[in-house]
Amino acid sequence: MANEFEVFNFKCGKELLEKCEELKLTIPFENDTGILKTEHIINGKALKNSLVVLPMEGCDSNDDGSPTELVYRRYERFAKGGSGMLWMEACAVCKEGRANPRQMHINKGNAAEFKKLTEHIRASAKGNIYLALQLTHSGRYAKPGGGLPAVIAYNNVHLDRFLPGNVHTITDAEIKELEEKYVEAAALAKEADFDAVDVKCCHRYLLSEFLSAYNRMGRYGGSFENRTRLLFDIIRRIKEEVDIDIVVRLGAYDEIPYPDGFGVDRDEFRKPDLGETKLIAKKLSDLGVKMINVTGGNPYYNPHVNRPYDVGPYRPPIHQLNYVYKLLDAAREIKAAVPELKIVATGFSWLREYGANIAAGCIRDGWFDMAGFGRQSFAYPDFANDIINNGRMERNKCCAACSRCTVMMRDGMVTGCPVRDGEVYMPIYKQGRDGKPPAAGVKVKESL
Numbered sequence: 001m002a003n004e005f006e007v008f009n010f011k012c013g014k015e016l017l018e019k020c021e022e023l024k025l026t027i028p029f030e031n032d033t034g035i036l037k038t039e040h041i042i043n044g045k046a047l048k049n050s051l052v053v054l055p056m057e058g059c060d061s062n063d064d065g066s067p068t069e070l071v072y073r074r075y076e077r078f079a080k081g082g083s084g085m086l087w088m089e090a091c092a093v094c095k096e097g098r099a100n101p102r103q104m105h106i107n108k109g110n111a112a113e114f115k116k117l118t119e120h121i122r123a124s125a126k127g128n129i130y131l132a133l134q135l136t137h138s139g140r141y142a143k144p145g146g147g148l149p150a151v152i153a154y155n156n157v158h159l160d161r162f163l164p165g166n167v168h169t170i171t172d173a174e175i176k177e178l179e180e181k182y183v184e185a186a187a188l189a190k191e192a193d194f195d196a197v198d199v200k201c202c203h204r205y206l207l208s209e210f211l212s213a214y215n216r217m218g219r220y221g222g223s224f225e226n227r228t229r230l231l232f233d234i235i236r237r238i239k240e241e242v243d244i245d246i247v248v249r250l251g252a253y254d255e256i257p258y259p260d261g262f263g264v265d266r267d268e269f270r271k272p273d274l275g276e277t278k279l280i281a282k283k284l285s286d287l288g289v290k291m292i293n294v295t296g297g298n299p300y301y302n303p304h305v306n307r308p309y310d311v312g313p314y315r316p317p318i319h320q321l322n323y324v325y326k327l328l329d330a331a332r333e334i335k336a337a338v339p340e341l342k343i344v345a346t347g348f349s350w351l352r353e354y355g356a357n358i359a360a361g362c363i364r365d366g367w368f369d370m371a372g373f374g375r376q377s378f379a380y381p382d383f384a385n386d387i388i389n390n391g392r393m394e395r396n397k398c399c400a401a402c403s404r405c406t407v408m409m410r411d412g413m414v415t416g417c418p419v420r421d422g423e424v425y426m427p428i429y430k431q432g433r434d435g436k437p438p439a440a441g442v443k444v445k446e447s448l
């Protein structure tokens, strides 16, 4: 069957394009990747090219949320890798919001440690580097330890089966307090010399959960105005109170059936309906946000939607290129609707080295402005240098789309690429598979 899932085995760009044609997917492709050298300016600050490292959590911070040696190692490699922007990983705004007890967490006690990290990153990069810190509350996926509950906006028939025993539905009063936490975290990020904070609104973490809170009562559920209130209130307050750029990683669609999903056709949830997503993007622009990253899916419920893979927890219903296409096409549709926003697209790692050619083709055709690479950054941290200096990426350095980085997270370990960065991460991967040690047991220094 033409549409079937298959392991990536294209020997040249032409074969990949033939497959796209067979699947009736029109994806631009450009042999000359020179356009990816295009610089961008955000609020007067230069991004030296159109390549972005997407947020990739290492689950390897200290107990207090400050960076460990592994965090330094990861960002030094990214900085030296040549991308114009590091969209840095999920960083909790409060202890209760951590996705695991080793998630980054910026607070008054450790902001100085984040300043040292940004200094190190800037010193490691050749030329400018634009740094955004992704602020988050993990909501239903919060596992902060210490007996703290997961936090939901509303009960969801599709997602509640992943919940732990201890769950709390956040009240309207608590939501107001949470706003404060985002503002405090943004102020600390400013002190730590980040260029921007990302008010993360994707992948069904807390803020994005509100976008589909159709059936929640009160000020944060029901109407579009109510469901988007928290996101916009946080952005308005950061804008008023902190002198820092704001970017947003926006989940355009989550492929969960309506009314429990967002950005989906009401009758066919696998079909994105970006009507409300575009309204959000326009409003973000009106509020002074200059750049968004377009993403989709939910990494727990349907990981194939955001992270097309060759090896994964199940066989997705259709060919991986369909999911790549949906991500790129969502970025195209949002760019067409709100052209003044700089749009960073997601969806390139499964494409291996042709990710560079497809990014170049899409940017040439005006689909979006910049290309973000997630798993590829773990596997191939200097992918940007290869594109900028040699015009191409090398297949033998590319992400294998084997899901091992995700498996490590789910095993409660620190994560990275056990395939291309095996000396550090293969022993940790194996330890996790053997079921030892559990969550908080990894000795980060010993693994270096």
Ligand SMILES: Cc1cc2nc3c(=O)[nH]c(=O)nc-3n(C[C@H](O)[C@H](O)[C@H](O)COP(=O)(O)O)c2cc1C
Pocket: 054, 055, 056, 057, 058, 089, 090, 134, 200, 202, 203, 249, 295, 306, 307, 308, 346, 347, 348, 349, 350, 372, 373, 374, 375, 376, 405, 406, 409, 415
């Ligand atoms: C191990 C791992 C960690 C991730 N951490 C984050 C994160 O902290 N924040 C976020 O928004 N997305 C996170 N993602 C999702 C990626 O940023 C990206 O959306 C996804 O991998 C798809 O892009 P790719 O095909 O280039 O990998 C993570 C993904 C993986 C596999």
